[in-house]
Amino acid sequence: xxxxxxxxxxxxxxxxxxxxxxxxxxxxxxxxxxxxxxxxxxxxxxxxxxxxxxxxxxxxxxxxxxxxxxxxxxxxxxxxxxxxxxxxxxxxxxxxxxxxxxxxxxxxxxxxxxxxxxxxxxxxxxxxxxxxxxxxxxxxxxxxxxxxxxxxxxxxxxxxxxxxxxxxxxxxxxxxxxxxxxxxxxxxxxxxxxxxxxxxxxxxxxxxxxxxxxxxxxxxxxxxxxxxxxxxxxxxxxxxxxxxxxxxxxxxxxxxxxxxxxxxxxxxxxxxxxxxxxxxxxxxxxxxxxxxxxxxxxxxxxxxxxxxxxxxxxxxxxxxxxxxxxxxxxxxxxxxxxxxxxxxxxxxxxxxxxxxxxxxxxxxxxxxxxxxxxxxxxxxxxxxxxxxxxxxxxxxxxxxxxxxxxx
Amino acid sequence: xxxxxxxxxxxxxxxxxxxxxxxxxxxxxxxxxxxxxxxxxxxxxxxxxxxxxxxxxxxxxxxxxxxxxxxxxxxxxxxxxxxxxxxxxxxxxxxxxxxxxxxxxxxxxxxxxxxxxxxxxxxxxxxxxxxxxxxxxxxxxxxxxxxxxxxxxxxxxxxxxxxxxxxxxxxxxxxxxxxxxxxxxxxxxxxxxxxxxxxxxxxxxxxxxxxxxxxxxxxxxxxxxxxxxxxxxxxxxxxxxxxxxxxxxxxxxxxxxxxxxxxxxxxxxxxxxxxxxxxx
Numbered sequence: 001x002x003x004x005x006x007x008x009x010x011x012x013x014x015x016x017x018x019x020x021x022x023x024x025x026x027x028x029x030x031x032x033x034x035x036x037x038x039x040x041x042x043x044x045x046x047x048x049x050x051x052x053x054x055x056x057x058x059x060x061x062x063x064x065x066x067x068x069x070x071x072x073x074x075x076x077x078x079x080x081x082x083x084x085x086x087x088x089x090x091x092x093x094x095x096x097x098x099x100x101x102x103x104x105x106x107x108x109x110x111x112x113x114x115x116x117x118x119x120x121x122x123x124x125x126x127x128x129x130x131x132x133x134x135x136x137x138x139x140x141x142x143x144x145x146x147x148x149x150x151x152x153x154x155x156x157x158x159x160x161x162x163x164x165x166x167x168x169x170x171x172x173x174x175x176x177x178x179x180x181x182x183x184x185x186x187x188x189x190x191x192x193x194x195x196x197x198x199x200x201x202x203x204x205x206x207x208x209x210x211x212x213x214x215x216x217x218x219x220x221x222x223x224x225x226x227x228x229x230x231x232x233x234x235x236x237x238x239x240x241x242x243x244x245x246x247x248x249x250x251x252x253x254x255x256x257x258x259x260x261x262x263x264x265x266x267x268x269x270x271x272x273x274x275x276x277x278x279x280x281x282x283x284x285x286x287x288x289x290x291x292x293x294x295x296x297x298x299x300x301x302x303x304x305x306x307x308x309x310x311x312x313x314x315x316x317x318x319x320x321x322x323x324x325x326x327x328x329x330x331x332x333x334x335x336x337x338x339x340x341x342x343x344x345x346x347x348x349x350x351x352x353x354x355x356x357x358x359x360x361x362x363x364x365x366x367x368x369x370x371x372x373x374x375x376x377x378x379x380x381x382x383x384x385x386x387x388x389x390x391x392x393x394x395x396x397x398x399x400x401x402x403x404x405x406x407x
Numbered sequence: 408x409x410x411x412x413x414x415x416x417x418x419x420x421x422x423x424x425x426x427x428x429x430x431x432x433x434x435x436x437x438x439x440x441x442x443x444x445x446x447x448x449x450x451x452x453x454x455x456x457x458x459x460x461x462x463x464x465x466x467x468x469x470x471x472x473x474x475x476x477x478x479x480x481x482x483x484x485x486x487x488x489x490x491x492x493x494x495x496x497x498x499x500x501x502x503x504x505x506x507x508x509x510x511x512x513x514x515x516x517x518x519x520x521x522x523x524x525x526x527x528x529x530x531x532x533x534x535x536x537x538x539x540x541x542x543x544x545x546x547x548x549x550x551x552x553x554x555x556x557x558x559x560x561x562x563x564x565x566x567x568x569x570x571x572x573x574x575x576x577x578x579x580x581x582x583x584x585x586x587x588x589x590x591x592x593x594x595x596x597x598x599x600x601x602x603x604x605x606x607x608x609x610x611x612x613x614x615x616x617x618x619x620x621x622x623x624x625x626x627x628x629x630x631x632x633x634x635x636x637x638x639x640x641x642x643x644x645x646x647x648x649x650x651x652x653x654x655x656x657x658x659x660x661x662x663x664x665x666x667x668x669x670x671x672x673x674x675x676x677x678x679x680x681x682x683x684x685x686x687x
Binding site for chain 1: 537538590673674676677678680681683684685686
């Protein structure tokens with residue numbers, strides 16, 4: 001018998017580029033599992049993360065707000081409402097499982113969860129400084145089985161987050177072999193690349209950029225396997241049919257696409273344009289949306305599924321039903337840092353996107369860039385001086401940007 | 408006259424919670440001989456409540472108390488040290504002290520002094536390697552840094568369990584202490600690994616919230632360390648425990664503020680991960 005109120009699972013995959021996911025049709029597929037569930041998914045082809053790295057993007061995904069909306073915070077502001085708080089206060093059960101230090105209890109992300117696992121007290125290694133996806137899966141699985149052991153369990157909202165794609169790129173040999181059977185590299189050599197090439201953002205050797213990309217793709221294959229296992233566990237537990245699963249990424253990753261590596265404070269497609277799909281067992285065919293949507297739309301979508309109203313602080317709107325969504329363009333902001341660490345001289349950078357146009361502004365060098373993503377998907381030709389839409393786009397960006405004070 | 412006024416219903420509720428804890432002790436005593444049991448007692452509020460309930464249980468059932476075990480991190484509040492000594496004597500407890508003396512000696516008996524890794528025993532060096540710092544030459548001696556916490560606590564506990572062949576271990580953890588604990592079971596059989604023999608961990612006071620704990624402590628006149636009167640909510644190492652408020656611990660907004668906000672350990676753990684990911 002189908003349950004009246006569905007559960008919601010938010011499955012976020014750190015650092016997952018959209019163009020490696022086959023069903024987006026942007027290139028070769030490294031995600032056979034994610035491709036295979038599309039007939040039960042609504043897929044969003046044009047979702048922008050509200051920031052190009054975790055601290056900047058997760059305020060959107062979990063609190064429907066922007067990074068600088070409440071100034072610069074040591075811990076997340078009490079003025080933000082974590083979606084877990086909304087759902088828990090609505091009388092449902094909440095659980096979160098992840099291994100990203102930026103999302104740990106120390107920074108205040110443990111608000112609103114009945115169960116919260118951030119792994120910070122667990123042991124990890126330098127080669128994989130996080131809990132692997134299969135361990136996250138087993139923690140989720142045991143929680144789900146325990147929670148749903150009685151027929152009349154309280155519907156739940158569960159968030160699980162995989163770190164495996166994130167650097168350092170030290171994937172298991174079996175996945176490297178699937179990417180390139182000729183490639184022979186030891187774990188230590190891979191880790192050395194992280195220290196010598198990724199951390200200093202050294203893109204001078206194209207062969208190394210390509211090698212790093214291969215290692216990254218091996219991790220994508222791995223994480224796709226974890227996603228498969230995740231769904232199989234839900235199926236075995238008998239809850240998949242009663243559960244909506246939202247799958248997205250907090251940001252992408254760069255391999256020399258715009259002259260750098262990793263994911264810093266820049267607003268290009270490889271970092272900002274993220275996958276987003278909503279799985280529902282009751283879905284009868286694949287549905288696709290080309291509308292510009294945003295990470296801030298995820299919390300209102302979750303609230304609505306539980307028939308709860310969104311708090312006033314929420315900037316987004318429910319993604320479903322598709323026909324009720326009216327796009328206001330998408331916006332995002334982050335420190336415009338160009339390296340791993342934030343320097344005192346770094347200043348914010350912003351973007352605004354409407355249909356196929358994205359404009360960005362870096363305060364530090366007062367640089368505006370605008371690209372027509374349809375005509376120029378690689379974002380090579382800056383049209384901010386030539387396009388008739390530029391001044392209108394500038395105004396729309398300025399209307400949304402949060403200005404923050406610096407020491 | 409109790410130190411706190413509570414309604415009859417509330418007192419009955421707290422008594423029930425105490426009885427629940429006694430059930431856990433009974434389970435442990437039914438399964439293990441007392442000589443194989445140990446109770447971790449730091450003289451903090453949680454383990455002192457656990458100890459007090461155990462004492463009630465033993466008196467009611469005419470059973471001997473388990474041996475208590477405390478970890479000396481070499482960065483201890485004098486008030487905690489005094490409480491351990493005074494109540495060990497007053498309650499006639501056997502109290503074992505554990506310390507990783509090798510690390511203390513290598514620091515020249517000085518907090519924050521540099522410890523040279525090669526000065527340590529092979530065992531301690533292997534432990535540093537195990538937590539991913541194999542390349543490190545020296546580190547500052549801090550009880551609650553990532554390395555310090557491992558060497559001064561985890562290693563000491565593991566060694567003690569091994570040396571004394573401890574089979575049952577009581578921990579004064581509470582579900583509401585931090586969200587990561589909210590799923591901990593009352594008892595757990597832990598399989599042997601390279602570092603520790605097989606053991607069962609009992610957590611008799613899991614169901615006490617911070618509010619329950621303080622009301623029980625005050626109402627039943629259970630001893631507590633005077634630092635809680637000065638505003639400390641959670642006591643760890645002396646130099647890294649902070650008080651965020653001057654109000655007595657139990658007068659603070661227990662429900663809406665974080666008990667462990669004054670502990671640096673959580674920060675250290677998050678910072679260490681960020682370092683490994685290259686962000687620090």
